[in-house]
Amino acid sequence: MSSLFPILGAAQNYAWGKIGSQSAVARYAHDNDPSLSIDESEPFAELWMGTHPKAPAVISNDKSKKLSDVISSDPEKYLGQSVISRFGSKTELPFLFKVLSINKVLSIQAHPDKSLGAQLHAKDPDHYPDSNHKPEMAVAITDFEAFCGFQPLDQIDALLQKIPEFHQLVGADLAQKYHVGISKSSLSKNDKKKLLQAVFGQIMKTPEDVVAKYAANMVARTNQQPEVFGSVLADLIQRLNQQFPGDVGLFCGCLMLNHCFLKSGEAMFLQAREPHAYISGDIMECMAASDNVIRAGFTPKFKDVETLVSSLTYSTDPVEDQKQKPVAFSRGSGDAQFALYDPPIDEFSVLQVKFDSKKGNVATMKGVDGPSIIIVTEGSGEIAAKDEKAQKAETGHIFFLAPRTEVVMSSKSTDAPFTLYRAFCEL
């Protein structure tokens, strides 16, 4: 088997995905495997590209063979010794690479760190299929909207003081305790986090029918007194109430989490145990190899409120601190721009390669000492492992690249810039 070969990803039809060919996931999956028909009434939410057993990638010209089968045939060649020693597997990639195409808000969720992942998997393997952690990074393909992390304590307090339904749901005593406590210099950072946890927990543990009553009143207020919320928040509450009427996410998401917007090419990194929910747009997403999701709102899926409330870090970092700024990729050269998103974990980094068709059409990437998955998200061209035959590389095409393989890319695009994303693990 060559060091660079085409693979097929696997689509997930979660309810929040964009519908039919409006979804980048459906378009990429079909472009990569024309035998796949797109049901125009179906949501296409995620395209998985990795070895995770829930939806393993297979070899394009032999769908009976999984990527993990090829890797296990020669782990040294396909993973490299450093990755095998660090992660202990001779068949699995340490990361899972995805395309998400988001029509409706995802669940208010967080992911476990390693110790909690192992505990949850041991206790409830049906809902927590992996014993691994799941830190993740989103890179915006289109403009992207999300909740990420808790708002600063005083911003939550301001909303608590001026939105009656929020104040009533939390309760006057706790709202007052929170209001006084967060501005007390004598109170430790940790004690202030406990106040935030008490407010969040109070909301999350209120019976759904009681939440729905307060939510209906709050939505009515966004129409009657939008100035109480400001236009952006009033619109957000109305929009998400359309998707999940009366849901607790209207309080714990809209009023407590940072509402952030990423332009195409911007990225954000979410450590384990940080609350988030993606709202709209198309993204590349990369994560440690795990499907462990602790959910609590905006979802028909299994919710684990107790675990979510007890496991969050309750840090309140501004969105800017969670953005993953791209840096130069010194091993890229030629007529493309290279943007490296390199989060502070070992499992993965993500590289965006974008040709500037005015400049020319050839670029090279020197090898990295670990495995890679590459997907073409725009335009068309060719790709070749150095000294090997060039392969067609069109929108939706996905490739596995073995460690230490130099790659030459050439753009054939005249209009949309030939664009590729590469996830890789290098220690």
Ligand SMILES: NNC(=O)[C@@H](O)[C@H](O)[C@H](O)COP(=O)(O)O
């Ligand atoms: N933040 N994004 C992720 O964690 C994705 O990788 C997950 O697969 C989705 O969150 C799953 O979302 P639902 O559980 O269907 O609401």
Ligand SMILES: [Zn+2]
């Ligand atoms: Zn997530």
